[in-house]
Amino acid sequence: xxxxxxxxxxxxxxxxxxxxxxxxxxxxxxxxxxxxxxxxxxxxxxxxxxxxxxxxxxxxxxxxxxxxxxxxxxxxxxxxxxxxxxxxxxxxxxxxxxxxxxxxxxxxxxxxxxxxxxxxxxxxxxxxxxxxxxxxxxxxxxxxxxxxxxxxxxxxxxxxxxxxxxxxxxxxxxxxxxxxxxxxxxxxxxxxxxxxxxxxxxxxxxxxxxxxxxxxxxxxxxxxxxxxxxxxxxxxxxxxxxxxxxxxxxxxxxxxxxxxxxxxxxxxxxxxxxxxxxxxxxxxxxxxxxxxxxxxxxxxxxxxxxxxxxxxxxxxxxxxxxxxxxxxxxxxxxxxxxxxxxxxxxxxxxxxxxxxxxxxxxxxxxxxxxxxxxxxxxxxxxxxxxxxxxxxxxxxxxxxxxxxxxxxxxxxxxxxxxxxxxxxxxxxxxxxxxxxxxxxxxxx
Numbered sequence: 001x002x003x004x005x006x007x008x009x010x011x012x013x014x015x016x017x018x019x020x021x022x023x024x025x026x027x028x029x030x031x032x033x034x035x036x037x038x039x040x041x042x043x044x045x046x047x048x049x050x051x052x053x054x055x056x057x058x059x060x061x062x063x064x065x066x067x068x069x070x071x072x073x074x075x076x077x078x079x080x081x082x083x084x085x086x087x088x089x090x091x092x093x094x095x096x097x098x099x100x101x102x103x104x105x106x107x108x109x110x111x112x113x114x115x116x117x118x119x120x121x122x123x124x125x126x127x128x129x130x131x132x133x134x135x136x137x138x139x140x141x142x143x144x145x146x147x148x149x150x151x152x153x154x155x156x157x158x159x160x161x162x163x164x165x166x167x168x169x170x171x172x173x174x175x176x177x178x179x180x181x182x183x184x185x186x187x188x189x190x191x192x193x194x195x196x197x198x199x200x201x202x203x204x205x206x207x208x209x210x211x212x213x214x215x216x217x218x219x220x221x222x223x224x225x226x227x228x229x230x231x232x233x234x235x236x237x238x239x240x241x242x243x244x245x246x247x248x249x250x251x252x253x254x255x256x257x258x259x260x261x262x263x264x265x266x267x268x269x270x271x272x273x274x275x276x277x278x279x280x281x282x283x284x285x286x287x288x289x290x291x292x293x294x295x296x297x298x299x300x301x302x303x304x305x306x307x308x309x310x311x312x313x314x315x316x317x318x319x320x321x322x323x324x325x326x327x328x329x330x331x332x333x334x335x336x337x338x339x340x341x342x343x344x345x346x347x348x349x350x351x352x353x354x355x356x357x358x359x360x361x362x363x364x365x366x367x368x369x370x371x372x373x374x375x376x377x378x379x380x381x382x383x384x385x386x387x388x389x390x391x392x393x394x395x396x397x398x399x400x401x402x403x404x405x406x407x408x409x410x411x412x413x414x415x416x417x418x419x420x421x422x423x424x425x426x427x428x429x430x431x432x433x434x435x436x437x438x439x440x441x442x443x444x
Contacts, residue, residue, distance in 0.1 A: 024293070027121050030129065037130035038137050041169075045141045048161040052145075056157050071158045072150065078163035079146055085170055086139035092173065093132045096180060100125060103184050107193070110321065112311035115193055117295070122187070128173075128180040135169040142166055190326050194312065198333040200298040201305025205341060208302065208364065209349050221255055221361065226280035228256075228273035230266045235292035237264050237272075239299050242351050242360060245273075248285045249359035254278035257361040262301045266292060303365045306373045309334050317381040317388065324387045327378065328442040331388070334374040335395035341370065342403045367403075371410040379418050383425045386435035387442035392418060394438035 026032045059068050104119050119125065142162045147155050186192045237260050249256045255276040260266055272290055275281070296304050309330045316326035346367050351360040365373070375392065382388035396415045400408055419436055426432040 024297075028117075030120075030126060033126040033130040034133045037134040041134040041138050042141070044165065045138055045162065048165050049145055049157065049159070051161045052159055053157045055160060056155060060153075065153060068153075068155060068158070071160060072155060074160065075146060075158050075163070078159070079143070082139050082142050082163060082166055085166060086136060086143065089132055089136040089139065089173070092177065093129070093136070096125075096128055096132065096177070099181070099184055103188055106188060110315070111190065111193060112308060112315055114296075114308045114311060115197070117297075118187060118193065118196060119184075122183065124176070124180050124183045128176045131169065131173050131176050135166070135173050138162075138166055138169055190312070191329060194309065194329055194333050197305050197308050198337060201302075201337050202340065204298055204300065204302055204305070205337075205344075207300070209351060221257065221276040224257070224274035224276055225254075225278060226275040227271040228275065228280060228283075228286060230268055230270045230272045230290065230292075231283075232268065232290070232292050234267040235265070235294055236296050237262055237266050237290065238293045238297050238301070239291035240362065241289045241291075242362070244289050245286070246351050246353050246359040248281050248289075250353040250355075250357070251285075252278060252281045254281070255359055255361065258363060261363045261365070262299075263296045263304060303370065303373055306334060306337060306370060309337075310374060310377055313378045313388075314381055317378070317385060324382075324385045324442065327382070327385070327388045328391045331378065331391050331395055334378075335398060338370060338374055338399055339402050341367070342399065342407065346370070367407050368410045371414065375414045379414060379421070382418075383421050386431070389418060389422055389435045390437055390439035391442040393436065394440045397438050398440075 056068065056071075059065075059071075100119065104116055107119060108116050142159050142165075145157065145159050145162060147157055187196075239262070240258060245256050257274040257276060259271050259274055266272060273286070296307075298304055313327040313330040313334075315321060316323040316330070346364055349362040349364050350358045351362065353359050375396075378388070379392060382392060393415065396411050396418075400411050400415075403411065422432055422435045426435055
């Protein structure tokens with residue numbers, strides 16, 4: 001078994017970093033960024049107030065009361081501006097919140113609920129909320145720091161730096177508002193959402209190790225000598241700490257094999273790791289090596305992008321929406337993703353230690369599973385939509401030109417099933433011939 005492990009090709013790509021539960025929690029929430037911004041702006045305001053006090057004390061020590069009198073007049077004008085800014089910020093916050101709710105509702109209803117995470121994790125949305133709230137808090141602090149004394153000889157502070165800081169925050173807020181509206185409008189367009197999904201899917205594929213093995217290679221591991229059950233909460237398997245598992249397996253001279261795939265639902269007591277070649281490592285060594293959440297993520301999940309593209313196409317082909325052009329756009333990316341994986345080894349990813357020995361075997365979807373995921377449900381829903389049928393046939397023909405001979409079977413199967421379904425659903429020969437004519441644009 002060791003000879004087989006060493007002779008496998010080396011991993012040429014960097015392993016994906018493990019998910020940080022805290023980081024993922026913060027990315028899925030809206031409270032952290034605004035709270036951090038408000039605390040930060042309070043600290044900055046304290047420094048600005050101290051600087052304003054130092055300026056007033058320096059002018060008083062020099063006896064420059066004329067300048068202090070001019071600063072007091074400036075403060076009166078600045079107070080009106082700051083008051084107006086404070087009122088406008090609450091209006092801006094309401095507008096941003098309303099736009100966000102509408103965008104999320106539209107994305108969930110027209111695309112798929114799975115794409116809502118794009119809006120929830122949007123950095124520009126969180127930055128806009130954070131800066132708007134920080135600007136509002138700053139205006140309240142600056143208004144509270146205005147001195148009611150009009151005599152330049154008795155004044156203790158003039159919020160000069162604080163007023164300038166407020167204006168800078170207003171300028172930043174306006175800039176972020178423009179960027180936020182532009183980004184939100186882009187995300188409400190299906191083309192950009194599909195492109196975003198494809199980009200994340202390619203990133204997952206790029207993080208996979210080049211050396212992979214199929215079921216024949218897995219069989220060479222021999223029978224499992226021990227099993228490691230899942231001890232955490234029930235949920236979707238989102239991530240495994242590859243580097244930690246490789247270190248543990250190397251230290252104890254064993255090979256670990258992940259039993260469920262990333263994206264599978266696991267429950268307490270369910271075996272998650274099989275141990276080959278030795279006793280099970282201590283439980284404390286495997287603690288926090290498996291991450292479970294409430295929903296799937298792109299991280300390490302090769303099929304999640306195809307799942308979302310398929311969901312978008314199915315939603316578009318439903319009678320409630322009836323938008324075959326969106327389904328064609330989703331099929332474009334399905335074909336693109338499958339073409340990128342057409343010659344890559346799949347079925348199992350082999351992770352090695354520094355010596356080149358396989359220490360972790362991670363199951364990944366095989367070629368047939370990915371093809372079925374990308375085409376099966378859309379093919380069944382596309383009957384009656386010649387635009388989608390023509391695009392699917394063109395995509396299958398393109399993939400048949402790219403894949404090696406051993407991977408042609410699932411593509412040929414889907415093409416034959418699609419032709420049979422169209423033959424049954426279209427009684428007119430001319431309609432059948434039109435629907436079965438491959439076209440990369442569907443219908444022009």
